[in-house]
Amino acid sequence: EDKVVQSPLSLVVHEGDTVTLNCSYEVTNFRSLLWYKQEKKAPTFLFMLTSSGIEKKSGRLSSILDKKELFSILNITATQTGDSAVYLCAVEYSGGSNYKLTFGKGTLLTVNP
Amino acid sequence: DAGVIQSPRHEVTEMGQEVTLRCKPISGHDYLFWYRQTMMRGLELLIYFNNNVPIDDSGMPEDRFSAKMPNASFSTLKIQPSEPRDSAVYFCASSWTGPRADNEQFFGPGTRLTVL
Numbered sequence: 140e141d142k143v144v145q146s147p148l149s150l151v152v153h154e155g156d157t158v159t160l161n162c163s164y165e166v167t168n169f170r171s172l173l174w175y176k177q178e179k180k181a182p183t184f185l186f187m188l189t190s191s192g193i194e195k196k197s198g199r200l201s202s203i204l205d206k207k208e209l210f211s212i213l214n215i216t217a218t219q220t221g222d223s224a225v226y227l228c229a230v231e232y233s234g235g236s237n238y239k240l241t242f243g244k245g246t247l248l249t250v251n252p
Numbered sequence: 253d254a255g256v257i258q259s260p261r262h263e264v265t266e267m268g269q270e271v272t273l274r275c276k277p278i279s280g281h282d283y284l285f286w287y288r289q290t291m292m293r294g295l296e297l298l299i300y301f302n303n304n305v306p307i308d309d310s311g312m313p314e315d316r317f318s319a320k321m322p323n324a325s326f327s328t329l330k331i332q333p334s335e336p337r338d339s340a341v342y343f344c345a346s347s348w349t350g351p352r353a354d355n356e357q358f359f360g361p362g363t364r365l366t367v368l
Contacts, residue, residue, distance in 0.1 A: 180361050180362060181343055181359035181360060181361055181362055182295070182343075182359050183359070184357070184358075187356070227295060229295075234308075234310075237307060237308040238300070238307075238308065239297075239308075240297050242295040242297075243294065245294060245295075
């Protein structure tokens with residue numbers, strides 16, 4: 140079954156709106172959670188979260204992790220059309236002695252002018 | 253640095269043919285990752301290398317898939333024979349000193365593979 144579940148699958152908003160994207164996970168030996176933005180090409184890194192309750196912030200984007208409830212949220216305030224993209228959540232965990240990285244299916248965000 | 257370089261950018265082939273995808277990681281990066289992305293399954297890690305050595309290939313779907321890294325600046329992902337269900341975008345990524353939480357992976361532009 141899916142170890143990383145993102146919601147919603149897609150979202151359409153107007154410029155200036157605030158959006159919250161969700162990522163829940165279920166893995167053992169959790170190490171970190173990562174957020175990526177994917178426009179028409181390769182994913183680009185946004186945030187890496189390892190500790191609960193500590194907000195990471197970059198401009199209008201922010202993210203926080205809850206390791207007790209096993210989820211993370213990505214907030215985007217004052218959205219712009221350039222924020223339109225697929226936002227991917229990935230969870231890093233240990234599988235035996237090896238590193239494992241599992242991505243969610245992503246949330247497609249469309250920001251209309 | 254030019255970033256991670258992948259070739260070809262697009263590949264269209266017929267079922268049963270051999271396909272070879274190529275990747276040049278960022279110079280100095282010790283780790284190289286191969287991913288596959290489809291609408292149905294999202295982004296999946298196939299295999300990763302450390303200092304040219306394959307560390308974990310548990311994500312490789314089946315024996316038709318193989319990957320090599322003969323030196324620090326080049327890797328290939330080969331599918332033989334290819335099947336229509338292999339159609340996807342294949343990404344290569346690289347990072348410094350290991351797949352740890354504080355090491356950002358830099359993705360290449362991807363190869364869009366279509367198997368007819």
